[in-house]
Amino acid sequence: MLHTVNKSPFERNALASCLAHATDGAAILLIEDAVYGATKGTSVAAKVEAAAAKCKVFVLGPDLAARGMSEDKLIDGITVVDYEGFVDLTVEHSVVQAWL
Amino acid sequence: MKFGILVNEGPYNHQAVDSAYQFAKAAIAKGHTVSRVFFYYDGVHNANKLLEAPQDERQIGKLWAEMAKEHGVDLVVCVAAGLRRGLKEETLAEGFRISGLGQLIEVGIQADRMMTFGD
Amino acid sequence: MAYEVNGKSIEVDEEGYIINLDEWNEDLAGMLAESEGVNMTPEHWEVVNFLREYYAEYQIAPAVRVLTKAITKKLGAEKGNNKYLYELFPYGPAKQACKIAGLPKPTGCV
């Protein structure tokens, strides 16, 4: 299953709820304001790191760039994809759930 | 692979419709099919022909209409959500059509993947 | 457009659906039925009242197959079927009976 999250973890609980429901081997893609949750040193970083250990965590590059979030500040284990990579993820996973 | 896309938000309050558009564009570029985009909730506002964005901003309704024309994407606006928000045939932009929610469930059944973009 | 009912004017839209649901009464229902070419018999009232009760309880007009099932449960199978309902309301229970019963206009979605 592919989970997409589009909310900043500092504003809403979409990311927390997603992480609580993502099972081993699932993929999580952070898009739009959720990309703020992908950087090191935040109050949610430990949770995201733990998720990256059991799931595959991705972040959408164009959304990072738009917000001035540098790729070298990303939590280890998070992969940057572009929109085509986003499409590939949806092909690899038979169901997509949007956490809005 | 056949994709169905649900767009839940309008052209300005949220990025959702742009994410949906970029996704659809990438899917088509990769050789997939986007069979239908269903506009629901405030997403119906994307289909308003009276929208006039400043010239230096993207014209999201026109972008969808061009994609529809070139790649046969069916752009469907929910009739009930549209009526609530003053969108009817008279205000509908070219390239879109108004129909019922059944069109969303139908594409959910027929498509290989169903995507939701919202707020 | 409006109907004069007992000295009071009740507004309906261009298709005859009531604007303010609270203004509905049986006299108006009779007039709406007449404009639809429906002659209200006790059997018609049974369906109209059923719809009003359904709406009061659930806040929606039922889909036709839900209506037939619910009528079967309450009034028996000889009444809970499309044939019976279309004989009473030739243009369909969803459109015609709901209009007479003063329910909101079906939007085409539900």
Next chain:
Amino acid sequence: MSEVMDLPGDDEEYASGVVKKFMFVNRKAPHGSIYALEVLEMVLISAAFDQDVHLAFIDDGMYQIVKGQDPTGINQKNFSKTFRALDGYDIEKLYVEREGMEERGLTEDDFLVDVEVISQAEMAELMNGMDVVLSA
């Protein structure tokens, strides 16, 4: 609006023969925004397609089905009553997540419809088994 007529409407069943597992995920509270009401309209129309429909109430979504809602004072329709019609539409698979329920100080008795209370882990498994997940 002739297209409306092409739909499998009230009288016509959608006869593709394909039955997919659909899940509508409700995570938003009612009344503060229109999402809950318009999701419910989606759910009702899905019934005409004879699919295997599931409703999940997690996070604030479970506030949609608490008893005693009276939105007359805020000029809103009391669509919480409509959840009780779902049974008649053969939509009977309603799930509430236990963790979220406890987090909100709610119990099963607070809901106006019959629901199955399941754990977060069970909800996650249920979601994994779906074919289509729609959320708002």
